[in-house]
Amino acid sequence: MTIKLHCFGESGHSYKAALALELSGLDWEPVKIDFFAGQGRSPEFRTGLNVMGEAPVMIDGDVKLTQSGVIQDYISEKSGHFGGANAQERREILRWVLWDNHKLSSMAGLTRFLMNFLPEDKQPKEVINFNLARLKGTYDVLNTHLEGRDWIVGNTLTNADLTCCGYLFYPEPFGFDRSEWRNIDAWLTRLSETPGWKAPYDLMPGSPADRA
Numbered sequence: 339m340t341i342k343l344h345c346f347g348e349s350g351h352s353y354k355a356a357l358a359l360e361l362s363g364l365d366w367e368p369v370k371i372d373f374f375a376g377q378g379r380s381p382e383f384r385t386g387l388n389v390m391g392e393a394p395v396m397i398d399g400d401v402k403l404t405q406s407g408v409i410q411d412y413i414s415e416k417s418g419h420f421g422g423a424n425a426q427e428r429r430e431i432l433r434w435v436l437w438d439n440h441k442l443s444s445m446a447g448l449t450r451f452l453m454n455f456l457p458e459d460k461q462p463k464e465v466i467n468f469n470l471a472r473l474k475g476t477y478d479v480l481n482t483h484l485e486g487r488d489w490i491v492g493n494t495l496t497n498a499d500l501t502c503c504g505y506l507f508y509p510e511p512f513g514f515d516r517s518e519w520r521n522i523d524a525w526l527t528r529l530s531e532t533p534g535w536k537a538p539y540d541l542m543p544g545s546p547a548d549r550a
Contacts, residue, residue, distance in 0.1 A: 339398065339399050341367075342369050343366055343395070343409075344368075344370075345368050345370070346370055346372070346393060346544035347538055347539045347542040347545045348373070348455075348538075349542075350443055350446070351392075351394060353505075354409075354410060354443075354501050355406045358409070358410045358413045358420060359413060360534055360541060361420075361495070361500075364413065364416060370543040374549060378391045379391055387402075394409060396409045396412070398412075407435045407436075407439060410501065420497045420500060421496065421497065422492060431496050431498045434491065434498035438501045438502045439501070441479070442473075443502075443504050445472055446476075446505040447505055448469065449469040449470065453510070453511060454546070455546075473512075477522065487521075489528075499525070499529060503529055507537055510546070
């Protein structure tokens with residue numbers, strides 16, 4: 339049975355789940371959520387897919403899951419990939435998933451939205467500048483951790499990598515310049531050289547160009 343991932347291209351959290359599915363070898367297909375038309379706020383979406391009104395939503399037969407970290411964990415359980423080599427690595431992966439959701443993806447996603455998807459006159463400049471300063475510290479944590487490492491946890495690609503890269507492949511500006519972070523840049527290159535890797539707008543339906 340084909341796994342369906344309800345998602346949209348602009349969503350970094352959707353990208354985490356979509357990339358994990360694509361690299362896992364599982365049979366899956368994306369189903370577009372028309373986020374910018376308000377689909378996630380509709381009663382049908384909230385009652386039928388996700389009461390939280392968020393993407394992604396994964397449906398695999400009778401299994402329906404939300405939140406990218408939970409979906410990634412399910413993909414690992416089903417495919418045998420990305421979950422770590424032992425219990426210690428699994429705990430370390432979870433640590434980075436929680437860190438990413440709190441420190442990296444939440445701040446990067448919000449800042450990217452404010453800078454790129456709001457009209458210029460509605461962009462809260464003080465909030466954006468505050469977020470940009472916070473993000474520099476976050477990038478530094480990841481960059482320092484990657485010194486001398488190919489991957490965030492262990493010796494192979496795991497969900498720690500797939501969660502932390504969620505927003506870092508997007509082309510829109512949000513205070514991240516790969517050239518300023520040598521170790522992150524090399525790590526992202528390794529990710530993009532993984533067989534089957536695709537950029538967000540190539541992997542999922544929906545992009546800013548569709549609304550241009």
